[in-house]
Amino acid sequence: MGKPNALSCKRDGIQWQLDLDEGVDFSIFLLGAHEVGTVKAYRRLLAPGNTVIDIGANIGSHTLPLAQIVGPDGRVVAVEPTAYAFQKLTTNLMLNPDIQKRVTTLQVMLAESASISVPKALPSSWPMAGGKDVHPLMRSLEKSTDGASVTTLDAIVETLNLNEIDFIKLDVDGYEVNVLRGGMETLSRFKPRIMVELADYTLRAQGVSLADLLDIFLTFNYKLFTVDMKRALPANKTALIAMIRDGESLNALALPQDDPLRR
DSSP: OOOTTEEEEEETTEEEEEETTBHHHHHHHHHSSSSHHHHHHHHHHOOTTOEEEEESOTTTTTHHHHHHHHOTTOEEEEEOOOHHHHHHHHHHHHTOHHHHTTEEEEOEEEOSOTTSOOOSEEEEEOBTTOOTTSOTTTOOEEEEOTTOEEEOHHHHHHHTTOSOOOEEEEOOTTOHHHHHHTTHHHHHHHOOEEEEEEOHHHHHTTTOOHHHHHHHHHHTTOEEEETTSSSBOOSSHHHHHHHSOTTOOEEEEEEOTTOGGGO
16 A cells, blocks of 8 residues: 555645655645745746756655656756655656756765765655654655765766756755765866755764865855845955854855856
């Protein structure tokens, strides 16, 4: 028998298989999207034919809208290391065959180097009911990475022969610095727009900090904005870090120096 709170539904032209006991799934069911403001921003930031990398794709909550926006001439590479979320991502893509054609899925973990080991489990479930094993701040539950391998952002760009990268969505619960350190050539060559989660507490758990993440953006002359593009975030690292309270996070848009949206 199936789960009692599992259902199939259509939202904004996308068919979903959802588990209403899960926070990400429930938000899609109730609101039409997970992180509605961010998904709306994609429609302003992307154009048909764009190439996107979704790092931390989870069940496809952003992958599928991104692929819908870039259209049949565009491409999305979806990266998700946990077996649990990767299977749900695969299922949701299979329900949308036209969208599936333009999505490449990779069950990998992106890191600074391909020589590290994949953690046995990583956060990829946000149970509505909570529980003793749920992270006290993220409210997440870790799931097995069985079947996943480690590589770098630069390596997948080379392996997939990507000749352009217009946009990166980066939400990997504290591994953002590691991912970008393994993608320095990609940032230098393509200067993509980047939607990124800023959360000092998740970064600190991985031995780095929000200051380290901001340093990478500064190195490549990126400027950070609110998701809705209504205001720039402080260029001063101390001021920006002070904006985000411990245990909280902020989605931000990083734009390269020559991006017309910065003018």
